[in-house]
Amino acid sequence: MENPKSLEGGQKWAISLFTIGVFMAALDNGIISAALTTINSSFGVSPSWGSWGITLYTLGLSVSVPIVGKLSDRYGRKKLFMIEVGLFGLGSLLVALSQSFPMFLISRLVQALGGGGIFIIGSSHILATLPKEKQGKALGLLGAMNGMAAVLGPNIGSFLLDWSGSWHWLFLINLPIAVLLVIFGGLFIIETKASEAKRLDFLGSLILSLSILSVMYGITNLDGAKLLSSITELNVYGFMVLGLGLFALLLWYEKRVEIRGGDPILAYSLLQNKVFQWTLVIGFLSGGLLAAVIFIPSYVEQYLGVSAAKAGYWMTPLALASGVGAWLGGAFTDKKGPVKTTLLSGIISMIGFGLFPLWVTEKWEFVIASMIAGAGFGFLLGAPLNVLVSEAADVNKGTALGTLSLVRQVGLTLAPAFYAGFITAGFDRVGDEVSSRLSDSGFSSKDIPIPDISSGQPASFQEQLQHIPVPEVRHAITEAIHVSVGSGFSHLYASAAVISFFVIISISLLAFYRRKSC
Template sequence: MGTTNNNQRAALTLFTVGVFMAALDNGIISAALTTINRSFGVSASWGAWGVTLYSLGLAVSVPIVGKLSDKFGRKKLFMIEIALFGIGSLLVAVSQTFSMFLISRLIQSLGGGGIFIIGSSHVLSTLPKEKQGRALGLLGGMNGVAAVLGPNIGSFLLDLTGNWHWLFLINIPIAIVLIFCGVIFIQETSNPNDGPLDFLGSLLLSFAILSVMYGMTNLSGAELIKSLLTLKVYGFLLLGIVFAMLFIFFEKRVEENGHDPILSYSLIRKKQFQWTLLIGMLSGAFIAAVIFIPSYVEQVLGISAEKSGYWMTPLALASGIGAGLGGVIVDKRGPIKALFLASIITMIGFFLFPFWVENLWQFIVASTIAGIGFGITLGAPISVLATEGAGANKGSALGTLSVVRQIGLTIAPTIYAGFITRSFQSAGEKMINHLKDAGININDIPLEYLNSLHENMDQAAIEEAITNIPDPTVQQTIMNTLHDIAYEGFSGLYLTVAIISCLFFFAVGILALIRTRNKEKML
């Protein structure tokens, strides 16, 4: 018994390290994007494909890897995923052209996408029910903390080495150790089915996810409705819906014929699973709000750009604590109570940003509360709900949950960024009005400075224009106005997150009613 427990702990440690490594990679690259773009001589818009392609690869690979792990064995798939991720990391580091860099990032994503799903599925298949919550909380906590700390760790490694290649080379020894130890400590688990792999279903699902995700990446936060009406957005979204409908129809036929679908149709049509997916998508919207913390600290609280990223640390640590707490609550009280608590804490945390936060200590309090709240949702509660009634399709269910969470992560930043962009679009006009209110004669300010303020709509450009103004009184008035504009934009952003947490609360309530009715029917 002691040896078995030691092996289980060792296996969980390996999965945790693998999850941390894979989740870290998508954040770590953001710190080096400018350097990477410069090294390949590409524009920022082209360079962004290094992140976009990785996200698309994750979204497509996750549900398929989840199914493959159920069918062929989670230990085998973990080894394959880690090996792919290590090979992809090596290819990224040695890329001589931007095309090779993008292909290598795709290989990386195909390897990194399924590690969290395989680890979670392994926990649900090997640990007793009373221990699953803590283990899933640990995996979820590492997933969330890595995503939050990624940019900071990337900046640190870049400063330390002066070379962006090391951001990826560091993955290789870790991958080798994980494979070597995995052979020894991870026991094989699977839910095999004699039917052939559902290749056509996998293809239809991949096309559906790719179309929807690509369409959403073309949305504009500043002009959301207008961008939604462009062909490159609604065209791909409609194409994704068509593929999704074909996928569901095909999966129904596969299941009716007694074969093994990539995603069980009987699972898809369950109301409990559908509401769990909606809750998963809303949890993705919580996580997306974290992206804007450094900008908030810089623009609203006046911290320098070089140090703003470090103020992610309280929230990152809190989210890890929240994930662990969520696991404990799930083990003792169940997933629904954990999610109710998460929604209330998250709501309080994000409401504090627009209505209370004025300085750094208040920011630490608010971000810690918000971090604990959304941290609870990262691991155990939603994963446990998604796999209830999934039977042999735990990996597939978790993979589907991961995809809809990624959709939330993709849509939400576009909406959030719109608040900030719109607040700065009228920056020049607002500054001139504030100067007049301060008794400053606009005619005394050289025309080229006023034109500069009108033309520059982003904060960095406006601040540069302000430093060129010789009058310190004018500079201070404009800087105060800039602060008010930023505060207005971020207040709208975090108020929206708080409202989403309210919707999350009601969605959990509906799910609780559905689960109660299902249990009554079974009695």
């Protein structure tokens, strides 16, 4: 019989390896965003084509997550972790060695198929091996790394690009980490899998993959500046309708598989569980909260006047707070349960995001508000939702966690297009606001060259302002721009506060159905 201390030490090693793996995989999309312009130039492609480096990675993550969750239940989490890390490392090497843009895109897809399942496998392993009273802290640690990597990615990417002078090192740096994770994973992670192993649902996996690809592709074609009109475009609504139709077909097929006693990729009975349904709703909302963070650099640059070169560093307080929040959320889940933790998360997030439109006008106020918001959504990143879906799923933990991660990714992909509409509306107000303020100051906008702010780049119109000789006019235009841009961001973060309120409503309904089912 093994020594309990030896088992405990092995678990610490395993959790550490999963944590490093999660950080490595989650960091990648943020890192590449810092070097996207450089990569596009090296391959000679337009920004619209270059964005496919991120889009394909997102699509690959979305497809791989639920399938890897099921495979880990069937074939073993240790085995799938090593395969996933190896695949991610291979993809990273292929990206770095790519001599053409098509090869680059294929390599990014390989990376995504490898990185997508690491968080799910680690979470499933923790839920399968740790006692319930210790699961929250461990899941919170994984969530902290997941959230911090997503937020810090652009800063780390900029640092590596400045240090190395080559975008290839952004991917080559993954190789030694992946090799060490595979080696130590083989040595220290114990194998776990679901108690029953049935035939894998290949047709269901194919339908699910095509459904996800269609919906996510449609979402990525949304234009935040023209959100309503872009929805009517065939490459948006056409693919989304196709994806939803495939999902309806999947539900019909999976119900038949379950009735026959098979092992569906997405259990129909699980989707009928009210607790599981509302957990997925909260997971989708949490993706929306995380997406609001993407606009922090633009906010501090365009509203608070921070230089573009330093804007990314102002995400650091929020990133650190989200990491601490995820860890505290895990500890709170262990002590008070996932429902109270999620409720507290919604309240803190609503306060933090609400402070942006209601209070923030100075940099120090921004730091306080962003830390509160970061701590709030950090609570959701790791433990409470994972615990809730695992309780609802019983033995199919990998499937449930994969589904939760998928809907969070959908929320994270859809929300930026929604938020960008507010930013665009703010810039659209500038002309009217300038005319109004000039009129109040006794000047006519017809006689004064108003800066072109259509690009949304503060540096360009600040330069134009310097050529206006009258100080009163410069001040009026500056104030108009500040107020108009601020209104766009105010609506954005007010929406994030509303999403937090919906988290509170959703967890209250979940608690009702949870008590009812007991």
